Amino acid sequence: MDDAGSESTAVPLDLLLQITDGFSEERKLGSGSFGEVYLGVHPDGQKIAVKKIYDMPGVDEEQFHNEFKNLARLQHRNIVRLVGYCHHIQEVPAMYEGKLVLAEKIHRALCLEYMSNGSLEKYISDECDKYDWHTGYGIIKGICQGLKYLHTKLEPPIYHLDLKPANILLDENMVPRIADFGISRLFGDERTRATKSTLGTQGYLPPEYIRNYLISSKFDIFSLGVVIIKIMAGRAGYYKSAEMSSHEFTNLVQENWTNRPHETSSLMKAYSKQVKICIEIGLSCVQEDRHKRPTVKNIVDRLNETETECTYAYKKFDALPNKLEWHGNILQT
Template identity: 65%
Template sequence: MEAVSVAPRVLSFPVLNEITKGFSNDMKVGAGSYGNVYKGQHADGKMIAVKVLHYIPGLDDEQFQKEYRNLANLQHENIVRLIGYCHETFGEFIDYKGEKILAQTIKRALCFEYMQNGSLDSYISDESSGHDWSTRYAIIKGICQGLKYLHEELVPPMWHLDLKPGNILLDENMVPKIADFGLSRLFGGEQTHI
């Protein structure tokens, strides 16, 4: 079943700051090479995951745009859905060699549907993790369907390049969703993947 296509919406940094309680450690649910992920809770109780990208000189806008483009059009029940983004620049006075200067601070974040059951790696640490065979089979099948969508149904196809249990997230019904496309690549017809 395909997900309903909804364009990601712009979310302001102050709103993201508020719903993550100031990006507090209590709301932190993960960290990766490109950013930290926080749980955000709107006033109506709706939860989202907010990935705040790290400052990487020279790569910030490039990585942000790449990940946004890779995620914005992915519409499949086994792919984590991008629901919003933030890209804002603030002026801030800082000390520099004993003087106050106005510096630009850029805030970038990608917002995703929140996966209540975390990542698959927390469920494969022992033999059964308390789930029956039909649940485990549904997880395997969902991952395969997500990969089939990326490799065969998407034009041009996309290769994840960092697929691991930590990048498979599980929603409240244990439906698997492939996440973290920071290293993914789009391949046209003239390119091959080794």
Template identity: 55%
Template sequence: MELANKFEHTSATTREFTFEFLEQITDNFSDEHVIGRGGYGVVYKGVLENGEEIALKKLHYMPGLGDTQFRNEFNNLMRAQHPNITRLVGYCYHLGHQRIKYKGEYIFAHVEERVLCFEYLQGGSLDKHISDESCGLDWQTRFKIIKGVCLGLNYLHNGSKDPIYHLDLKPANILLDKNMVPKIGDFGLSRLFPSAQTYITINIIGTPGYMPPEYIDRNEITSKYDVFSLGVIIIRIMAGDEGYSKCAHMSSQEFLEHIHENWRKQFQGTMLSHTSDQVKTCIEIALRCVQVDREKRPTIAKIVDELNKVSNFGSKPALNQNTVSGKHLD
């Protein structure tokens, strides 16, 4: 079978599970083990023989699309092994028959079960942690999450000869471990492209609010698709959903000053220079990422470079709290 051939050269650390074993560790995929639901499947929690907790994504049966979804996610996760990308523990592709009683007689129906097994991440998904500046995560945790997501995306775009475009980056698809280290997950819509060019797709599939205008209007896919999604994510991490809604009604400079001032208030006048630089840099990056003209959006490599420059925590003189950088936002 063609799909089975795709799995011949898997990593030694990626196991092939039997469907019966996965049924056993999830009490037959009971509701008590459900930890998430999505458009393509249900996620369950299970525990392996060695005590390792895993998350099992059992895909809904969708002829054709199910194969595509499963194959995309499996192959791209096998290629993308990075600290900020969810680790694939194993998989199950089960073909069988099920006995069903129909009009007083038993028939045997064809059954396909597809399950992807991931490391279980105790922090849950990022969307559960998004809040405005006045509550929730502190700045350093938010900055660590922003940088980690960027490092993971940079690996997808530049970590191998052929770039991987995620195409569904959003807070629900970013998971956090117990130390709040972010890991990009859910590669069901991801695509592997032979080179960094512009591609035209027939079907519009994605999440409203995270899709760039050139994709909505002209079905165009480039690396800047993920960059646009990243910009929306960064703004939501820094300002919450309410803060993001204000972005559309302010100029770039007004929004930068507004968010910076909110964070300055959170520090109660004690914001250090490097922290102020981080806040401003992240806002500026995010605003460039969501530019309508994709040519004005930075590459993910450029974004990582900018974040690295403000990641060092050297002792610097305190910032004049009444000033905000007037950098040009293009």
């Protein structure tokens, strides 16, 4: 398969059948909006994820080309990378008006880089005990950076429109990559549109879409807010946030993270403000008025500021006498 930055390779159907054991149930990794995903293992041991597009007459051809077009132009460390594709037309016998004829059966698949830690969905729990703050913050920052790339670095921009934990994949280092661009829309000059088509997932849809089918970049921002809140407060976090004031919810989440027994006390003192700002960002993203939600650039800029503030706070607490530096999203000596 190709390296990052090179053109995607056309992969024969025979090869996909071979490396997925004929798309066997044992190799199935999961399913997305428009296809099922299987683990493919090459003879040399290289692993890829093969997304076999559902056979949906009248819809699938357009959908395949839409997702392929979206993925083929994306190059960012927080976006899942397309490494190949399959578009195979097979003639198969079929009955038509009482006669046996040859009909075309189209096989479509996208080959993606394999993410060994699966989706973020399996790490979300009410206890938030499957990752420490360093990892949780790194996931939040990575998702935001990927979304910033989609919204601000592409022309025209891409709106994901189905951002949720199941569509965020994690590599061996727990670095997040945004996946499943099946319903993404390319937007030109007209950045806000109304559509009657069914998009997204219940629980991640902004009120302006539920009421008026309105789509803008703030659709993704709302979904991002729900994801951030769930990373920080668990599966029921978003619903808990609606049951109390923003101040009360922010203090509760900050206290839960700061007082975790397995976190170093002095370290979490330094990170306490970062925790507070992250949950405030999450809450600002889910405001009912879309005009009051931040842009993804605002969010990434604020996260960068917290990293500088954490470095200062850590030195202030004299937790470690050595020089402190950021390695990725983690403060280390």
